[in-house]
Amino acid sequence: MLWIGLMAPAAGTIDLFAAAISEAVRSQELAARLKRDGIEPVGNKAAEFGALIAKEVAQWRELAKAVQMTID
Secondary structure (H helix, E strand, O other): OOOOOOOOOHHHHHHHHHHHHHHOOOOHHHHHHHOOOHHHHHHOHHHHHHHHHHHHHHHHHHHHHHOOOOOO
């Protein structure tokens, strides 16, 4: 899974960015271009994206531990 997102330090700021980005990726022109490039536009809320990141980090951390992955 590939995800692309924007992060900002302040909740009010990220909410404004999230709303603008969500509107943009749902526009017919940009959505068509993204889909043509194999990207499914989502445009979810900041909290939903944060939950996705947390889920992905936990999943990959567990896998890394299971295979005893280390960084040299």
